Amino acid sequence: MTDSRGLPxxxxxxxxxxxxxxxxxxxxxxxTTGFQAADLGHPGIIFALWIVGGLLALAGALCYxxxxxxxPRAGAEYAxxxxxxxxxxxxxxxxxxxxxxxxxxVAAALESFVLYAAALVPGFDPEATFAxxxxxDLAAVALAWxxxxxxxxxxxxxTSFNDLLTLLKVCGIAGIVLLGFAIGNxxxxxxxxxxxxxxxxxxxxxxxxxxxxxxxxxxxYSGWNAAAYMASEMRDPERDLPRSLxxxxxxxxxxxxxxxxxxxxxxxxxxxxxxxxxxxxxxxGLFGPLGVSLVTVVLCVSILASASAMTLAGPRVTxxxxxxxxxxxxxxxxxxxxxxxxxxxxxxxxxxxxxxxxGRVDQIQQxxxxxxxxxxxxxxxxxxxxxxxxPEMPRPFRTPGYPFTPIAFLVVAGWMMAWAFLGRPVESIxxxxxxxxxxxxxxWVAPRSRS
Numbered sequence: 001m002t003d004s005r006g007l008p009x010x011x012x013x014x015x016x017x018x019x020x021x022x023x024x025x026x027x028x029x030x031x032t033t034g035f036q037a038a039d040l041g042h043p044g045i046i047f048a049l050w051i052v053g054g055l056l057a058l059a060g061a062l063c064y065x066x067x068x069x070x071x072p073r074a075g076a077e078y079a080x081x082x083x084x085x086x087x088x089x090x091x092x093x094x095x096x097x098x099x100x101x102x103x104x105x106v107a108a109a110l111e112s113f114v115l116y117a118a119a120l121v122p123g124f125d126p127e128a129t130f131a132x133x134x135x136x137d138l139a140a141v142a143l144a145w146x147x148x149x150x151x152x153x154x155x156x157x158x159t160s161f162n163d164l165l166t167l168l169k170v171c172g173i174a175g176i177v178l179l180g181f182a183i184g185n186x187x188x189x190x191x192x193x194x195x196x197x198x199x200x201x202x203x204x205x206x207x208x209x210x211x212x213x214x215x216x217x218x219x220x221y222s223g224w225n226a227a228a229y230m231a232s233e234m235r236d237p238e239r240d241l242p243r244s245l246x247x248x249x250x251x252x253x254x255x256x257x258x259x260x261x262x263x264x265x266x267x268x269x270x271x272x273x274x275x276x277x278x279x280x281x282x283x284x285g286l287f288g289p290l291g292v293s294l295v296t297v298v299l300c301v302s303i304l305a306s307a308s309a310m311t312l313a314g315p316r317v318t319x320x321x322x323x324x325x326x327x328x329x330x331x332x333x334x335x336x337x338x339x340x341x342x343x344x345x346x347x348x349x350x351x352x353x354x355x356x357x358x359g360r361v362d363q364i365q366q367x368x369x370x371x372x373x374x375x376x377x378x379x380x381x382x383x384x385x386x387x388x389x390x391p392e393m394p395r396p397f398r399t400p401g402y403p404f405t406p407i408a409f410l411v412v413a414g415w416m417m418a419w420a421f422l423g424r425p426v427e428s429i430x431x432x433x434x435x436x437x438x439x440x441x442x443x444w445v446a447p448r449s450r451s
Contacts, residue, residue: 007074007233007319008155008339013240013247015159016227018166020248022309023223024057025169025302026105027112029256030279030295032216033263038273039209041197043190043264049210050260053217054253057224059409061249062399063380065242068228069397070386072237075320076228077379082324084382084389088442093375094321095438100371100431102314103351106147109307110140111356117300120293133357140356143304147311148349154338162312165305172298173255176283180262184286190268191261197273215416220256222372223306224249225379229313238396262286315344327444370420370431377413380406 036046064076073079075094082090114136118126126136151158180186187193201209227244231237259279263272266282275281279299283291319341322331333343383399383406399405421428 007316007334007341009233009235010155011159011230011234011240012236013244015163016230016234016240016244017248017251018163019159019226019230019309019313020061020224020244021170021251022162022166022305023226023313024221024248024252024306025173025255026109026220026223026306027116027299027303028216028220029259030299030302031276032220032278033260034272034275034278034281035216036213037195037269037275037278038197039213040201040206041195041199041269041273043192043194043269045198045210046213046269047257047260049213049217050256051253053214053221054249054256056218056409056412057221058246058249058253059401059405060376060380061224061245062242062401063383063406063409064225064228065245065397066383066395066399067379067386068231068241068245069238070393070395072231072234072241073320074229074232074316076225076231076317077375078317078320079231080379080382081375084385085378087324088439089378091321091325091442092435092438093378094317095441096371096375096431096434097314097317098348098351100434101317101375102310103348104355106144106307106310106314106348107140107352107355109303109310110143110352111136113143113300113303113307114139116296116303119296120300137356141353143307144311144352144356145349147308148345150308151312151315152335152338152340152342152345154335154340158312158338158340162305162308165301165308169298169302169305170251170255172301173259176279176295176298177255177258177262180265180282180286184262184266184291186265186286187268187271190264190266193268193270195270195273211415211419215419218373218416221249221252223309224252225376226309226313229316233316242397311345311348315341315348318344318347370417370428371434373413373417373420374431374435377410377417380409380413 033046036049040046067080068076071079071083078090078094078097081093114126118124118136124135126134126139128135130138150161224245227234227241227248231241234240263278263282266284266286267278271285272278272281279295280292283295287294319332319334322328322333322344331344331347332341334340335342384403386393387402417428
């Protein structure tokens with residue numbers, strides 16, 4: 001069955017929830033705790049920050065649940081901002097999503113996958129070159145187009161692949177946590193011992209360290225809105241979209257807390273401090289050399305599942321504004337056999353390839369977090385604006401705790417963006433410039449766009 005906008009309705013609650021879980025969990029959870037341990041030195045405070053970050057992500061998911069149930073359309077922020085503030089802001093969010101929201105994270109994820117997987121392949125040197133390009137880049141490009149080919153098949157074949165990767169990811173992470181506490185050689189008092197770093201922190205320095213840490217935590221939770229991009233393909237979006245957003249985010253919160261617990265159990269706060277590869281450090285302490293290979297495999301599956309989820313969700317935004325803008329109608333073409341948005345998939349693949357071979361993926365990734373926070377915040381504000389402006393709008397799901405839930409999200413997100421702007425002004429200005437380019441492009445296409 002196909003909806004009135006041309007995409008088949010084939011997504012159920014399980015697939016939508018898996019999309020959220022796969023999109024959120026990437027490499028960040030296996031690295032961030034090391035920075036926190038170095039800056040804060042207190043396992044309890046670090047746990048508290050992961051809980052706060054999870055609750056904020058859950059608040060955003062609840063707000064998107066209301067918007068998605070009321071406006072079950074493809075594109076998430078694009079659809080909500082277009083409906084609330086007009087086509088210009090909607091187009092800006094779509095343009096930013098294409099470049100910074102999906103293509104850049106996919107490029108970075110696949111390059112990370114190749115670098116981690118290289119440790120498991122004897123004789124493979126990712127830094128070696130062929131035809132002037134690094135083998136790591138060539139392998140990442142090949143993986144990007146492999147994922148596009150899988151998701152171009154559309155329907156259950158595409159989503160089943162993503163469901164399988166997500167299941168393997170969740171089972172792998174759960175296995176590490178359970179085995180770590182059951183048979184691992186844990187560090188006595190690892191969950192409670194505080195390092196000297198904490199005692200040396202002043203109140204001001206402690207607050208600054210917490211602020212920086214929370215920014216990294218929220219980046220690790222980004223992706224909680226993934227299911228909203230496929231709302232028009234869900235069989236029952238009014239019911240299943242809010243459930244999938246909340247359930248997926250809740251599952252990730254549990255997994256993140258479990259991983260942090262096993263990290264501290266395996267190496268303690270001092271053992272983790274300053275290490276980027278905290279998962280490997282903890283696994284080596286718990287299981288020896290075998291544990292390093294185990295964590296590397298789980299990490300690779302986790303990264304690949306995240307890249308797959310973003311490859312699946314991202315083109316829905318490109319397809320949505322191609323449907324609405326006559327001059328870009330080619331972007332809304334779908335496969336006659338599967339109904340998949342094949343042109344949008346190819347466009348995202350081209351942008352991803354350019355970012356990989358350009359060698360500037362890391363720089364683009366640094367500013368992508370700012371843009372994602374900016375437009376997610378604007379989307380959450382739509383809950384308040386539409387409640388005031390259109391109280392009669394049918395709302396199958398209403399945000400619990402309104403108006404405090406969206407206000408809390410907006411306050412913390414604004415504080416985080418201000419902190420990011422002060423700490424990384426170049427990347428933040430670049431993010432604003434990207435949005436401005438989207439606005440300029442919209443001036444070209446908007447006069448002939450459909451309302």
